[in-house]
Amino acid sequence: xxxxxxxxxxxxxxxxxxxxxxxxxxxxxxxxxxxxxxxxxxxxxxxxxxxxxxxxxxxxxxxxxxxxxxxxxxxxxxxxxxxxxxxxxxxxxxxxxxxxxxxxxxxxxxxxxxxxxxxxxx
Amino acid sequence: xxxxxxxxxxxxxxxxxxxxxxxxxxxxxxxxxxxxxxxxxxxxxxxxxxxxxxxxxxxxxxxxxxxxxxxxxxxxxxxxxxxxxxxxxxxxxxxxxxxxxxxxxxxxxxxxxxxxxxxxxxxxxxxxxxxxxxxxxxxxxxxxxxxxxxxxxxxxxxxxxxxxxxxxxxxxxxxxxxxxxxxxxxxxxxxxxxxxxxxxxxxxxxxxxxxxxxxxxxxxxxxxxxxxxxxxxxxxxxxxxxxxxxxxxxxxxxxxxxxxxxxxxxxxxxxxxxxxxxxxxxxxxxxxxxxxxxxxxxxxxxxxxxxxxxxxxxxxxxxxxxxxxxxxxxxxxxxxxxxxxxxxxxxxxxxxxxxxxxxxxxxxx
Numbered sequence: 001x002x003x004x005x006x007x008x009x010x011x012x013x014x015x016x017x018x019x020x021x022x023x024x025x026x027x028x029x030x031x032x033x034x035x036x037x038x039x040x041x042x043x044x045x046x047x048x049x050x051x052x053x054x055x056x057x058x059x060x061x062x063x064x065x066x067x068x069x070x071x072x073x074x075x076x077x078x079x080x081x082x083x084x085x086x087x088x089x090x091x092x093x094x095x096x097x098x099x100x101x102x103x104x105x106x107x108x109x110x111x112x113x114x115x116x117x118x119x120x121x122x
Numbered sequence: 123x124x125x126x127x128x129x130x131x132x133x134x135x136x137x138x139x140x141x142x143x144x145x146x147x148x149x150x151x152x153x154x155x156x157x158x159x160x161x162x163x164x165x166x167x168x169x170x171x172x173x174x175x176x177x178x179x180x181x182x183x184x185x186x187x188x189x190x191x192x193x194x195x196x197x198x199x200x201x202x203x204x205x206x207x208x209x210x211x212x213x214x215x216x217x218x219x220x221x222x223x224x225x226x227x228x229x230x231x232x233x234x235x236x237x238x239x240x241x242x243x244x245x246x247x248x249x250x251x252x253x254x255x256x257x258x259x260x261x262x263x264x265x266x267x268x269x270x271x272x273x274x275x276x277x278x279x280x281x282x283x284x285x286x287x288x289x290x291x292x293x294x295x296x297x298x299x300x301x302x303x304x305x306x307x308x309x310x311x312x313x314x315x316x317x318x319x320x321x322x323x324x325x326x327x328x329x330x331x332x333x334x335x336x337x338x339x340x341x342x343x344x345x346x347x348x349x350x351x352x353x354x355x356x357x358x359x360x361x362x363x364x365x366x367x368x369x370x371x372x373x374x375x376x377x378x379x380x381x382x383x384x385x386x387x388x389x390x391x392x393x394x395x396x397x398x399x400x401x402x403x404x405x406x407x408x409x410x411x412x413x414x415x416x417x418x419x420x421x422x423x424x425x426x427x428x429x430x431x432x433x434x435x436x437x438x439x440x441x442x443x444x445x446x447x448x449x450x451x452x453x454x455x456x457x458x459x460x461x462x463x464x465x466x467x468x469x470x471x472x473x474x475x476x477x478x479x480x481x482x483x484x485x486x487x
Contacts, residue, residue: 107300
């Protein structure tokens with residue numbers, strides 16, 4: 001009898017976890033679409049207001065940022081995908097802990113850790 | 123008298139080895155502050171304590187006998203300051219089997235085990251010092267592929283018990299790290315010493331070992347080797363090799379390991395292919411993964427409780443379906459061939475990976 005309840009309990013926990021995961025997935029996709037909309041409107045506003053000199057500086061820092069992100073993404077796919085499915089993005093402080101753990105477990109290099117953290121948190 | 127002298131000599135030898143390892147760790151610590159200063163300042167995100175891990179409900183059919191296997195494996199990660207991390211993993215599992223003459227499935231009490239509890243010190247970009255109870259870094263499966271949500275097939279490789287100790291873990295100290303050797307090559311290493319512990323379930327053997335690997339990011343290829351010297355019983359040497367390759371043009375992973383000891387030897391090879399390149403039903407195909415594993419085990423000179431008692435071959439084929447990040451259905455069929463009798467092995471299961479921050483975590487970017 002006790003074991004039956006244990007089994008029902010574990011099935012219940014599994015069902016709750018799956019439900020939470022589905023809810024998180026929906027939330028993530030909602031956030032993604034709203035972020036795209038916000039980015040589009042802010043780009044339109046900023047284009048009108050910036051002077052040409054500052055625009056050039058911004059462009060160069062933006063291209064550096066883009067290069068770092070691309071490199072971070074590459075390192076993320078290469079390193080994380082060696083053992084498991086690369087996860088979706090997590091909040092920055094969660095990612096910082098997970099990467100410290102992975103630095104020990106998967107023996108990531110210091111540079112890989114920093115680039116992946118940058119990619120996953122921006 | 124002779125026994126006493128031999129025993130004293132053995133103790134001194136292992137004490138010397140332990141001193142050498144501690145000396146190495148001490149040097150690493152001494153070199154630490156200057157080398158780490160740059161990295162510490164660049165780690166701009168404050169980490170939060172985490173509860174993560176996996177839950178699974180696996181059903182095995184071995185030789186026609188069903189066996190329900192619920193398993194929960196929580197991992198607690200507790201970062202301390204900029205350079206320390208305490209991490210521990212526990213397992214709660216049960217085996218429920220059908221008993222003739224009684225309805226339903228029955229099992230014993232829930233098995234509880236702390237698989238590891240270790241304190242890591244990130245000494246510098248090249249060295250991490252670990253003390254406590256840690257997963258033995260022999261080969262890749264035990265340390266990197268073991269959790270239910272990571273492994274492609276739910277069954278353990280036959281050679282898994284070689285080199286990892288009686289409860290998959292070591293009790294002692296370890297230095298490890300990874301660094302870039304040049305633009306084309308990363309090197310990783312782990313050197314460890316484990317003391318004898320006879321307290322179940324945290325038992326461990328006395329041994330010292332080293333694992334090293336090279337990773338070529340451009341080719342997405344990792345090759346490595348493990349060596350271990352047992353400092354008790356027959357005082358034998360164990361060694362192994364591992365490889366992981368992900369050819370860039372294909373969504374294909376190929377992993378394999380070879381391990382050899384006096385108690386047996388063997389290998390496994392496991393290709394896994396995601397169907398994401400198929401031009402039809404793309405939403406379903408990109409979530410589907412085909413996996414196969416072929417493995418062979420050869421008995422050694424000495425007997426072992428955890429390894430097969432006869433030469434064994436096993437082939438398995440499986441399909442994994444990823445509903446979403448972290449949630450996966452898994453199924454596989456395999457057949458085992460040995461002189462003790464051939465049998466079919468079926469597995470059906472559901473695995474889930476969870477991550478719960480134990481504090482304010484910020485927003486998903």
